Amino acid sequence: MTRWVAFLMLAAICALVRAQADPADPLLRRVLEAAGKARYAGERTVEYRRGLDRLVQTELVFKDGPRYRIEYLPGSPLAGQVVIENGRRRWVVRPGEEAIDEGPARGDDALARLRLQLADRRGFTTTVEDGEPIAGLPTRRVEVADKRGIVVQRLWVHPPTGIVLRREIFGPAGGKLGSFEFRRIDLQPRFSADDFEPPGRPEARRGPIARLRELARAEGFLPAHLPPGTGFVLDSVEVRPLLGRRVLMQVYRGGGRILTLYQLPPMVRPGPLQLARRAGLNSYSWQREGRSFVLVSGLPEERLRELAGRLVVR
Amino acid sequence: MNHRENRAVREWVRRLPEDEPGLAWRASLNERLAKEARGRNRRAARTAGASAALAVAASLALWFVVQRTGTDSRLEAELVAWHQSAVAATDLSGPGLSPIEWRPSPAGADPWRSVEEELEAL
Amino acid sequence: MRPAELSRSGSDPAAVDPAFRDFGSIVDAYQNRLYGFVRRILNDDEEALDVTQEAFVRAFRNLGRFDGRCSLKAWLFKIAHNLCVDRARRRKVRFAEEPLECGEEEQGGLASDDRWNPESVVLSDELLSVVNGAVERLSPKLKAVLLLHDREDMAYEEIAHVLELPLGTVKSRLFAAREQVAGAVRAYLQEER
Incomplete structure (x- = not known):
C-alpha cells in the first residue's frame, strides 16, 4: 500500500515537472x-x-x-x-x-x-x-x-x-x-533508401577523440580531453589561429548545454576570464605542462573547476 | 511641467538599462584600431625631421600601450566570442556544419566576408 | 573655459592627457554610453554598432587634434552625433523639428502620484518600458538633448557645443522632450487608475 502511494506521488511529481517544463x-x-x-x-x-x-x-x-x-x-x-x-x-x-x-x-x-x-x-x-x-x-x-x-x-x-x-x-x-x-x-518529400545510411567504409570513419589525437600530434598539443562520465560528449575539435598563435578548440555538448575547452600556449592568467563574466558566462583557466587551458560555459564556475580536475591526457 | 515631474523624468531616463555592444564588436574594434595604429606609424615613418620623429615616437608609444594592454583582452574577447558562436551555431545549424567545423572544400574560398569587402564589391 | 566645463573635465578621469593614454581604456570607459546613445538616436541596433565603432576609430585617428577645449566625453559624443546625422541623411530620415507644446491641460493632479517622487522612484518594469518607449518615440533632435542632459549629465553649454546649437534651443528642446516623456507616463498612470 505504502509502495503504491509512493509510486502515485512520484508519478504526480513527474507529471508536474513535465507540465512546468512544457511551454x-x-x-x-x-x-x-x-x-x-x-x-x-x-x-x-x-x-x-x-x-x-x-x-x-x-x-x-x-x-x-x-x-x-x-x-x-x-x-x-x-x-x-x-x-x-x-x-x-x-x-x-x-x-x-x-x-x-x-x-x-x-x-x-x-x-x-x-x-x-x-x-x-x-x-x-x-x-x-x-x-x-x-x-x-x-x-x-x-x-x-x-x-x-x-x-x-x-x-x-x-x-x-x-x-x-x-x-x-x-x-x-x-x-x-x-x-x-x-x-x-x-513537406511531402520522397527519400532514397540510402539517404540516411552511414557513409563510406567503417574503417574510414574517425571519432572526435581520434581527430583530437591526430591534431594534437600534428600541432604539438597535449591530447587532453574530458572523459566519458562527465555528462559531456566531445562534438567537434579544431585548431584555429589567434593573435599569431594556434589554439586547440574542443566543443562539448550535454543536457542542452555547450562547453568549450581551449588549449593554447601559456598566455592566459589562471582563474576566471573577466570578459566572460561580462558576457553572462562562466570560465575557468589553469596551466598544465606549460600550456594554458580554458573552459567557457554557462555552467557555474565550481562545476567548471570540477570538470577541469577530471581532464585526462591520453 | 512642475519641478517634481522634471526631476522624475530625469531620474527615469538615467535609470534606463545600459546597452553593451558585445565582445565580438569589441574584438573587431580592437582590430580596426590596431590597423589604424600601424597605418599611422607607416605614414609617420615616411616623413622626415625632428617633429616627425617626435610624432612617430608618440604614435609608437600609443601603439605599444594598445598592444600591451590590449593583448589579454583581445585574447579573452576572442575565446568568449568563439564560445558564443559555438552556442549560436548549435541553434542555427543543428546537425549541419557549424562555422567551427567549416573547412573550405579544395576549390572553395574563405567563407567569411567583411561588410567592407561587400561594399567594395558593389 | 566655462566653470561648468572645467569641473566636468576635471572629474572625468579618462579626459586627462588623452594623447598618452591607452585608447583601450577610453573605449572601456565610454563604449556602453556611446553605443546606448547612438542606438537610441538611430533606433537600429546593427547600424548603431557600426556607427559607434566608426566613432571610436575616428576619435583614435584624430586624437592628436583633440585640444581639450571640451571634455573628452563631449568630443566623443560630438563625433558620434555627427555620424548619426550623416546616417540619417543617407537614410533620408529628417531630424524633424517637434512642435514645442506644453500640454498643461493634461497635468491635472497626477503629479501627486507617488511615482512622480524621484526620491522614492520604484521604476517597475512596466513603467520602465513606458519611459523607454516614450524616449524611443521622440524625434532624434529632442532625444539627443534629453539623453545628453538627463542621462549623460552634460551641462547646457556642453550640449550646445556637441550639437552645435544655441543655448536657448538646447533648453527649449529639453523642455519639450521631458514634456513628451512625462505625457506618456501621465497617460499610463491615468489608465492604471
Missing part, C-alpha cells in the same frame, strides 16, 4: 515535438555574424523524423560536403579527404536552448503574433525576450507542422549572432 502555448509545444517528427526537404540560407564580418551559406536539408541529410551546393565554399545523421550518430564527408568525421547525433540540440528558455518562465517571456509568409507558407512569429526585455531569439513557425522556417539569434547585448531562413520547402 503553455500549443504552437511552441508543436515546435518542440516537430524536432523529432517532422519530414521535409528544403533549401535554406544560414547566416553567421562575427563583428562586422558575416558568413552566408546555402544548404539543402533533408529531414525524416530524427534523421538528417545536409548537402552544400556547388559554388559554395563547402561545395560537395555532406552531413548525415541517423538519429544516433552523425558523419561529415568532405571531398578530397579520405577520413569521415564521426560524432554523436545532434538531434534536436538546435532547440535545446529554446527548451531551457521556455522552461524558465521567470527569466524569459514569449510573445506570439502573425508572421509573414516564408517559402510560400504561412507563419506565426515567436519572440523570446529576457528579463530586461532584450530579444534573445525570434522564430517564424509554420503552425500546422511546427517547422521553424526562419530563426534569428541575438547575443546578450541584443546584437544579431546569426539567422537562417528557408527559401523553399517540400
Whole structure:
C-alpha cells in the first residue's frame, strides 16, 4: 500500500515537472515535438555574424523524423560536403579527404536552448503574433525576450507542422549572432533508401577523440580531453589561429548545454576570464605542462573547476 | 511641467538599462584600431625631421600601450566570442556544419566576408 | 573655459592627457554610453554598432587634434552625433523639428502620484518600458538633448557645443522632450487608475 502511494506521488511529481517544463502555448509545444517528427526537404540560407564580418551559406536539408541529410551546393565554399545523421550518430564527408568525421547525433540540440528558455518562465517571456509568409507558407512569429526585455531569439513557425522556417539569434547585448531562413520547402518529400545510411567504409570513419589525437600530434598539443562520465560528449575539435598563435578548440555538448575547452600556449592568467563574466558566462583557466587551458560555459564556475580536475591526457 | 515631474523624468531616463555592444564588436574594434595604429606609424615613418620623429615616437608609444594592454583582452574577447558562436551555431545549424567545423572544400574560398569587402564589391 | 566645463573635465578621469593614454581604456570607459546613445538616436541596433565603432576609430585617428577645449566625453559624443546625422541623411530620415507644446491641460493632479517622487522612484518594469518607449518615440533632435542632459549629465553649454546649437534651443528642446516623456507616463498612470 505504502509502495503504491509512493509510486502515485512520484508519478504526480513527474507529471508536474513535465507540465512546468512544457511551454503553455500549443504552437511552441508543436515546435518542440516537430524536432523529432517532422519530414521535409528544403533549401535554406544560414547566416553567421562575427563583428562586422558575416558568413552566408546555402544548404539543402533533408529531414525524416530524427534523421538528417545536409548537402552544400556547388559554388559554395563547402561545395560537395555532406552531413548525415541517423538519429544516433552523425558523419561529415568532405571531398578530397579520405577520413569521415564521426560524432554523436545532434538531434534536436538546435532547440535545446529554446527548451531551457521556455522552461524558465521567470527569466524569459514569449510573445506570439502573425508572421509573414516564408517559402510560400504561412507563419506565426515567436519572440523570446529576457528579463530586461532584450530579444534573445525570434522564430517564424509554420503552425500546422511546427517547422521553424526562419530563426534569428541575438547575443546578450541584443546584437544579431546569426539567422537562417528557408527559401523553399517540400513537406511531402520522397527519400532514397540510402539517404540516411552511414557513409563510406567503417574503417574510414574517425571519432572526435581520434581527430583530437591526430591534431594534437600534428600541432604539438597535449591530447587532453574530458572523459566519458562527465555528462559531456566531445562534438567537434579544431585548431584555429589567434593573435599569431594556434589554439586547440574542443566543443562539448550535454543536457542542452555547450562547453568549450581551449588549449593554447601559456598566455592566459589562471582563474576566471573577466570578459566572460561580462558576457553572462562562466570560465575557468589553469596551466598544465606549460600550456594554458580554458573552459567557457554557462555552467557555474565550481562545476567548471570540477570538470577541469577530471581532464585526462591520453 | 512642475519641478517634481522634471526631476522624475530625469531620474527615469538615467535609470534606463545600459546597452553593451558585445565582445565580438569589441574584438573587431580592437582590430580596426590596431590597423589604424600601424597605418599611422607607416605614414609617420615616411616623413622626415625632428617633429616627425617626435610624432612617430608618440604614435609608437600609443601603439605599444594598445598592444600591451590590449593583448589579454583581445585574447579573452576572442575565446568568449568563439564560445558564443559555438552556442549560436548549435541553434542555427543543428546537425549541419557549424562555422567551427567549416573547412573550405579544395576549390572553395574563405567563407567569411567583411561588410567592407561587400561594399567594395558593389 | 566655462566653470561648468572645467569641473566636468576635471572629474572625468579618462579626459586627462588623452594623447598618452591607452585608447583601450577610453573605449572601456565610454563604449556602453556611446553605443546606448547612438542606438537610441538611430533606433537600429546593427547600424548603431557600426556607427559607434566608426566613432571610436575616428576619435583614435584624430586624437592628436583633440585640444581639450571640451571634455573628452563631449568630443566623443560630438563625433558620434555627427555620424548619426550623416546616417540619417543617407537614410533620408529628417531630424524633424517637434512642435514645442506644453500640454498643461493634461497635468491635472497626477503629479501627486507617488511615482512622480524621484526620491522614492520604484521604476517597475512596466513603467520602465513606458519611459523607454516614450524616449524611443521622440524625434532624434529632442532625444539627443534629453539623453545628453538627463542621462549623460552634460551641462547646457556642453550640449550646445556637441550639437552645435544655441543655448536657448538646447533648453527649449529639453523642455519639450521631458514634456513628451512625462505625457506618456501621465497617460499610463491615468489608465492604471
